[in-house]
Structure formats: structure tokens, C-alpha cells
Amino acid sequence: MHTTTQIWNEYNAKLHAFIVRRVSDRSTADDILQDVFLKTHRRLHELKDGAKLQSWLYQIARNAIIDHYRERRLSTESLEELPADGPDASDAAVRELAECLRPMIEQLPEHYRDALILADLDGMTQREIAERHGISLSGSKSRVQRARTMLRDQLDACCRFEFDRRGSVVGYTPHACADDCESDC
Numbered sequence: 245m246h247t248t249t250q251i252w253n254e255y256n257a258k259l260h261a262f263i264v265r266r267v268s269d270r271s272t273a274d275d276i277l278q279d280v281f282l283k284t285h286r287r288l289h290e291l292k293d294g295a296k297l298q299s300w301l302y303q304i305a306r307n308a309i310i311d312h313y314r315e316r317r318l319s320t321e322s323l324e325e326l327p328a329d330g331p332d333a334s335d336a337a338v339r340e341l342a343e344c345l346r347p348m349i350e351q352l353p354e355h356y357r358d359a360l361i362l363a364d365l366d367g368m369t370q371r372e373i374a375e376r377h378g379i380s381l382s383g384s385k386s387r388v389q390r391a392r393t394m395l396r397d398q399l400d401a402c403c404r405f406e407f408d409r410r411g412s413v414v415g416y417t418p419h420a421c422a423d424d425c426e427s428d429c
Contacts, residue, residue, distance in 0.1 A: 246288070246294065246297060248281065248284060248285040248288060251281075251284060251288075251297070252281060253300070253315075255298070255301055256277070256281075258367065258368075258369055259277055259280060259301060259302070259305050259367075260273065260274075260277050261278075261367060261369070262279055262302065262305055262367030263276050263277055263308075263309060265364065265367070266309050267309060267312065268412065272312065273367055276305070276308050276309060277305075277311055280304050280305045280308050281306050283304050283308070284301060284304060287304075290317070302366075302367060305367075344397070344399075344402070347390060348395055348398045348399065349361065349395060351398065354394065354395055355377070355387060356387055356390055356391035356394060357391065358377070359373055359377075359384065359387035359388045359391050360391035360392065360395065362376070362386075363388045364388075365394075370384045370385050370388055371384070373387075373388070401419070402418060402419060403416040403417060403418050403419060404416065404417045404419065
């Protein structure tokens with residue numbers, strides 16, 4: 245069985261990258277990572293099958309991220325000085341775009357699609373992807389980058405995006421000729 249120190253040494257960087265991709269602020273990501281390892285330490289005795297350690301850790305991380313956003317939403321809702329206008333327009337834009345991504349990802353050639361999902365949605369390192377698919381590390385990196393480029397091209401063909409000063413999407417406008425776009429965005 246693994247010790248918390250062994251788990252930290254093996255999964256610290258991977259989990260941090262996974263969390264950072266889902267939380268915009270690095271210090272918040274660091275806090276969530278600490279919370280994940282605290283929960284891991286407290287509940288390690290509950291893990292019966294050591295072969296499921298990685299999926300168990302990522303599930304703890306997903307839950308911690310969800311909890312973070314719930315707490316943030318609840319604390320924001322409890323502030324009396326905020327107007328009750330409903331969700332922010334940029335949040336709505338991001339939610340709408342997220343719904344469009346899955347069909348667009350599904351349109352990618354299989355080996356690019358798999359690499360993108362493993363890297364950006366499942367949080368695997370490119371080295372792990374290379375090992376899983378029996379390809380070189382540079383081949384794995386190339387697949388992930390090409391998949392991201394293909395996805396970006398699909399998004400650009402469908403919409404014009406508006407970004408804030410930090411580079412976050414705050415809105416989008418579908419192009420008038422949406423023939424290139426096979427999704428319903």
C-alpha cells in the first residue's frame with residue numbers, strides 16, 4: 245500500500261496541472277491541491293484496491309474543485325450588496341461554449357481526439373499518453389498540439405470570441421455563415 249508521502253511524490257505535479265486547468269487562480273489551485281492531499285491522507289485507509297489509486301485521487305480532486313465553485317457561488321450569493329441579476333454573461337458564454345466543445349472534439353480524427361481528451365479533460369501527462377499509446381513523447385506532444393489547433397480552428401470557424409484582459413472568454417458571436425460549423429452553437 246502507498247504512503248501519503250509516496251502519493252505526494254508521484255501525483256503532486258499531475259494533480260496540480262489538472263486543478264490549474266480547471267481553476268484560473270494558481271493560489272486557489274494550490275489550496276485545492278493541499279485539500280486533496282489532506283483528504284487523501286485522512287481517507288487512504290478506505291482505498292481497498294491500490295490499482296485504483298489514480299482514479300480515486302482524481303475523483304477527490306474533481307470533488308474538491310466542485311466544492312470550491314459551490315462555496316464561491318454560495319459566498320457570492322450571500323453578499324447583500326450584489327445585485328440579483330442572475331448569472332454573469334461571461335459565465336453563460338463559457339457554459340454555452342462548453343456544450344459545443346464535446347461535439348467538436350468528437351469530430352476530430354480518433355488519435356487526435358483521444359490525445360486531447362486524455363491531456364485536457366482527464367489530466368494525463370503527455371508522457372503517460374505516449375506510454376498508453378505506445379508512441380514517443382514527441383509524438384504524444386505533437387498529437388495533443390495538433391488536436392488543440394484543430395479544435396481552435398473549428399471554434400474560430402463558428403464564432404468570433406471576446407476576451408477580457410486576462411484572456412478569459414467573456415462572450416462570443418456566431419459567424420453569419422455557420423456552414424463550417426457542424427454543432428448547434
